[in-house]
Amino acid sequence: MNIGFTLLGDVTIRSRGADVAPGSPRQRCVLALLLIDANRPVSAQTLLTRVWGDDVPPRAMASLYSYVSRLRALRSDPGDAERWDIVRTPAGYVLRTDNSAVDLFRFRSLVEQARGANDPRQAEASYGRALALWQGEPLAGLRSPWLDAYRLTLAEEHQRARLDYYELLLNRGRHVDLVQPLAALAAEQPLDEQVAHLHMLALYRTGQPAAALTAYEQLRKRLVERLGTDPGPRLQELHQRILVFDDALAAPAAEAPEPRTPRQLPASPSGFVGRDDALRLLDAREGRADDTAPDVFVIAGMAGVGKSWLALRWAHQHADAFPDGQLYAQLNGFRPCPPHRPLSPAPAPEAMHADAGDHDAARQAWATALGLYRPGPGGGSTRGDRAVGGTDRARGDGPAADRDDRPPGRRHPGPHPHRRALPHPPAARTAEQGQGHQTPVGHRAHQQYSRWSEARAR
Known part of the structure; x- marks a missing residue:
């Protein structure tokens, strides 16, 4: 966006x-x-x-x-x-x-998605993205009677979303991660019984029943001193169940963690200026024969004109549009000596998921690497349809440039991995995008996949 x-x-x-x-x-x-x-x-x-x-x-x-x-x-x-x-x-x-x-509207939309999700993993992801949008006090620095009242409304929305999120995590066996955040929240909201309920439950499930009972007693004293009342029935019931070590309070088995979503883009270039026309061209979607086809970007030109910086700036500006993964592979096409050995574009997806340069092994793993870009059986690192991937410093010469040795039915939903990067100016983007590439059968394509590569004439 x-x-x-x-x-x-x-x-x-x-x-x-x-x-x-x-x-x-x-x-x-x-x-x-x-x-x-x-x-x-x-x-x-x-x-x-x-x-x-x-x-x-x-x-x-x-x-x-x-x-x-x-x-x-x-x-x-x-x-x-x-x-x-x-x-x-x-x-x-x-x-x-x-x-x-x-x-604000993205926050509300994500919270609504989380509350309506049938899959707890999806709900957790939506809550996480929603809460990450908060960067401190809303409407910071602005004062008026109406804005002050509205700020309190927003704070209540934020609080409800946080508590719903923490309750979801508790139900998924993530109590260990929640003890400290809930302790901090209990200090901020010393009279909030829902916060106290979650905090006591997290303490109990981490083997601290005495601390949970102490937290209850402290809250009870505060309520009596400030409001002249005892805790509500729900919190009193939890207190009694902790006293008798009710088996129903035991923590559910923790779920296996999901694979980490790759975030491999190099840092955004800090000194980048200009190139507004080129950025707008990369944004443009006119001329597409099929809106469901992946986007393919090819940026080419002489060395040193800023192709990599342009691609990285665009990718960072649109990172939010690709929550399922951002992949990057440095192919070392023009580095003449070890340890920077040139890497064929063929195993680029494998290289994107390798920590260090066992490039020979990567070349052997193309069939496996094909699954890295697609959701569903056989794939798994980019869990969804919205991922962006890039290769840099690719050589286009050699017999591999025009070879397609992939097995039928395992076509990558992006550009041909051996395809030669054409030395066209950026204006050729719409002519190049998506040609000859179809999304796999059964893969309802809302996927956007972008690839940049460079080639230098010898």
Whole structure:
């Protein structure tokens, strides 16, 4: 995604991987209020009240017009004008953008997915991605009576999602990992009985029944002193069950951990500037005969012009779109001597999953490596349809360039592994993408697979 807005922390605009400052605090207030109601009209009077409260100054309307105009001027990139805008309608101002560009809406969508998931692994992954979007206090640094109240609402949403997530982990036998986070949360929320319930259960399941009983007694004293009441029936029941070592409280067997999702991209180049036209070309999807076919990118040119940096910058900007894996293989095609021996493109997937350079063994393992890119039986490292992979410094010469020795039915859902990288300029991208490559039978393709390679004429 090339545009993004953050509310779960500092209020910022992110365009092509770089943060854009939205201006003064009041201007950021206006942006935040329009984002909270994205794609819905907000009247000017409502905005004035929510920004200034009951003490709206006489020239507040003129200031509001100025803030909206300055926010629209932040769309400096030509593509931003298509991705978001603030328009005035008879019902009020509307910030138009894709809801998925706003971190608050992504959070709510992921939490909803997690709560509706039938597979606990999927639920855990969705909760994890949702909670990772929080970068501190929401709407940080912005103050108004309305925003202060809304911030409390967001904090409650966050708390419910965290507790649901922790309860899921407890039910999956992950109590050891939860003792410290729940202890910290119990210190933050000393009167929250649901937090205390999860904390006591985690302590009991890690062999600390005395600590669980102590936590209960401390909570009971606080409730009596501050609220004049005892813990609720649910927490009292847990306390009694811990006293008698109820077998039903025993921890479920921990599930086998999933294979780690590969995150192999080298660091994003810090000194990268320009190349906006090339980045937009890589973003473009026009001219595709089949939207279900994988994307294939070929970047070629003379040495030193920045092909690798361009590819890495694009891949890092779109990393969120490929949660099932980001793979990278350095083929050493133009390094003349050991230990950097040239590696054929054929075993590139195997190389992407090798820690160090046993390249001869990798060459023997192409048939196995084919499964690394696909979900389902036989594969397993990229668990899903949304993965990005890249090879760098590939040589295109030699008889292997035009050979296809893969067995029928095991075609890779991306470019031919032996295919010669064509020395075309980036403008040839749409002509090259997806030609001659079909997704496997039964593989409903929402997969996007990208590959960059370089070739230098000898």
